[in-house]
Amino acid sequence: MRFDDAPDRFKAGNASDRFSGASGVLFEQAMAQTRMAISLCDPHAEDLPIVFANRAFRQLTGYSEDEVLGRNCRFLQGPKTDPEPISRIRKAIENEDVVVVELLNYRKNGTTFWNALHLGPIYNDRGELVYFFGSQWDVSDVRAARAEEQHAKEMARELSHRMKNMFAVISGIVNVTGRMRGIQSEAAEINSRIQALGRAYETTLDNASSGSIEIGEAIRAVLSPYDRDEERLKFDGTSASMPFTTISIVGLILHELAANATKHGAWASEGGRVLVNWSLVDDDSALAITWEEHGGPKVDSAAIEKGTGTTIVDRLLSGGRGSITREWRDTGLFVTVKVPTRNAA
Incomplete structure (x- = not known):
């Protein structure tokens, strides 16, 4: 920073003495009116004392002008x-x-605040150092918000880890039970639904600190295993x-629709495609x-509508106050699903 030429000596507490004429007046007015806490230190005096502190600085720290002038900023x-920042x-x-x-930093009454300090030199027209300028900004609220956000992210990561473990445990129990009772195919069908739920959460839960998940990412995660060539x-x-x-x-409904498309619908034929819009x-x-x-291929709609997957979908939507319509068009199955986004439980 650079100002007009200044005399060698000045009166402490009146920093505008170092600026001649109109510059000094403008300096005083600017410093008095700004809400930014500002101080100036003398680099030529012993221990770099404060020689100017505006009203905002005094309000921020709780010290009077007499208690600030002549002291090094370390008293805060x-x-x-x-x-490290020191x-x-x-x-x-x-x-x-x-x-x-x-x-x-510490106020006069002993309370603390996080100070974003911007410090830099001020030179006159001859390139001589005349002051160090410091602007102070209370960023305590910003720091608190950062801490809360970090805590929320850590909690979301922990929740993600626990939910992934939970899905793995449930899947293991289903597999063991299926083998013990000789119903491996039924167990595999149940596990496919468990895995669909896991995929819906897994890719986005790490960032779900707000208690919600981005729907597009969840939909893609659930359906991606059915589109390995990225063309269907x-x-x-x-x-x-x-x-x-x-x-x-949504995760379970899309899994049932995808399973149905694989067995009986568009994906049972070469070149079959599915368009998903939300x-x-x-x-x-x-x-x-x-x-x-x-x-x-042309399918038996009556048989599909009586299937287990259809029953699961209908009951899920009924419990969540949603709805579903199925149309058996010449081009293939067309389904419209509506799920409440508020109080859906």
């Missing part, structure tokens, strides 16, 4: 102030450099986030999903 430090400040002063640090599925939909309950219902409807209070099959 305390027992929990980290020495070292960076000291180095910047030695090198006449600019530095921005966050450090814990087409997606189109919103990127909105949904509560966990909605994700559970959007928010009813003033964003519901999620609408369309499932449109093309290129599959």
